[in-house]
Amino acid sequence: MDKPAAAETEAPAAPSEEATAYGAADQSKKPRARIRVRHFARAKRESIRITGLTSYDYLSAKIFDDAGIDFLLVGDSAGNTVFGYDTTLPVTVEELMPLTAAVARAAERALVVADMPFGSYEAGSQEALHNATRFMKEAGAHAVKLEGGERVAKQIRRIVDAGIPVLAHIGYTPQSEHGLGGHVIQGRGGEGLEQLLRDARAVEEAGAFAVVIEMVPSDAAAAVTREVGIPTISVGAGPECDGQLLVWTDWAGFSTGRTPRFVKQYAQIGQTLRDAAVEFQNDVRSGAYPAPEHEYDQG
Ligand SMILES: Nc1nc(=O)c2c([nH]1)NC[C@@H]1CN(c3ccc(C(=O)N[C@@H](CCC(=O)O)C(=O)O)cc3)CN21
Ligand SMILES: CC(C)C(=O)C(=O)O
Numbered sequence: 001m002d003k004p005a006a007a008e009t010e011a012p013a014a015p016s017e018e019a020t021a022y023g024a025a026d027q028s029k030k031p032r033a034r035i036r037v038r039h040f041a042r043a044k045r046e047s048i049r050i051t052g053l054t055s056y057d058y059l060s061a062k063i064f065d066d067a068g069i070d071f072l073l074v075g076d077s078a079g080n081t082v083f084g085y086d087t088t089l090p091v092t093v094e095e096l097m098p099l100t101a102a103v104a105r106a107a108e109r110a111l112v113v114a115d116m117p118f119g120s121y122e123a124g125s126q127e128a129l130h131n132a133t134r135f136m137k138e139a140g141a142h143a144v145k146l147e148g149g150e151r152v153a154k155q156i157r158r159i160v161d162a163g164i165p166v167l168a169h170i171g172y173t174p175q176s177e178h179g180l181g182g183h184v185i186q187g188r189g190g191e192g193l194e195q196l197l198r199d200a201r202a203v204e205e206a207g208a209f210a211v212v213i214e215m216v217p218s219d220a221a222a223a224v225t226r227e228v229g230i231p232t233i234s235v236g237a238g239p240e241c242d243g244q245l246l247v248w249t250d251w252a253g254f255s256t257g258r259t260p261r262f263v264k265q266y267a268q269i270g271q272t273l274r275d276a277a278v279e280f281q282n283d284v285r286s287g288a289y290p291a292p293e294h295e296y297d298q299g
């Protein structure tokens with residue numbers, strides 16, 4: 001997906017000696033071609049794995065976009081990571097709207113997906129379309145995501161018919177935590193796999209451009225990946241899906257507490273920030289900060 005066919009993108013940038021602050025892969029001054037839903041379809045056809053991270057703010061979105069992450073999900077996991085709730089259940093459209101707008105302002109290339117929060121789409125297609133439209137129109141999202149398979153197929157169809165791409169989400173669906181009886185791995189056993197396959201077929205049939213599969217055994221996710229034509233995006237669903245997505249604060253070692261088994265930590269941002277805060281505190285107390293180079297002269 002990083003290198004779409006020549007017909008649909010600009011020539012690759014010449015290697016530049018000048019590195020950006022983040023050592024980005026693409027040093028081109030030209031705007032990079034936006035990832036579109038057709039690139040998801042092509043990635044599956046060509047077995048190019050899709051990458052996604054959550055993002056909730058302008059600066060992190062800029063960094064992930066610049067690094068070449070294909071899509072940024074403004075997840076209702078913001079309930080945990082930004083707002084400090086125990087679950088995603090209290091999160092509202094009003095809370096996610098400004099976060100989505102900030103991420104959309106930052107993303108030049110990445111596809112920005114707005115996660116529809118609990119209570120914003122379940123009651124019916126009309127409410128679902130109304131709220132999906134708000135994310136597109138007021139926040140500048142490029143697609144929306146909603147949880148559920150068969151049970152939300154009607155809503156997916158209605159939103160897609162309005163020209164809004166939908167990312168589906170099956171397997172473990174955190175907004176149904178209480179209905180599912182906790183953080184329970186889905187898709188286990190014959191009946192679990194059958195339900196997962198029914199859900200995957202239903203969202204494909206309803207027009208979803210891709211489907212997130214969360215917390216299911218790898219074999220079950222692999223079966224779904226073979227069964228459906230749309231790309232599957234794993235959140236703890238193993239290596240055989242067409243893409244991988246993680247909550248960025250887990251992935252970067254910023255989250256507090258226990259992270260799920262499926263997370264690989266690629267940085268220790270939390271420890272880095274803590275060390276920096278302690279050093280700042282020490283410098284201020286000792287008078288090492290501010291130093292002459294941080295002071296203004298008389299002019
Ligand atoms: N910070 C964060 N990371 C996430 O991955 C995430 C959120 N928040 N909020 C929304 C949902 C909820 N998710 C979750 C929540 C809990 C587990 C969890 O506890 N998993 C256990 C296995 C189940 C169990 O035994 O409880 C694990 O160890 O993987 C996994 C995913 C994924 N999403
Ligand atoms: C974990 C992903 C799939 C999500 O829905 C979120 O971040 O809210």
Ligand SMILES: [Mg+2]
Nearest residue numbers: 075076077115
């Ligand atoms: Mg979510």
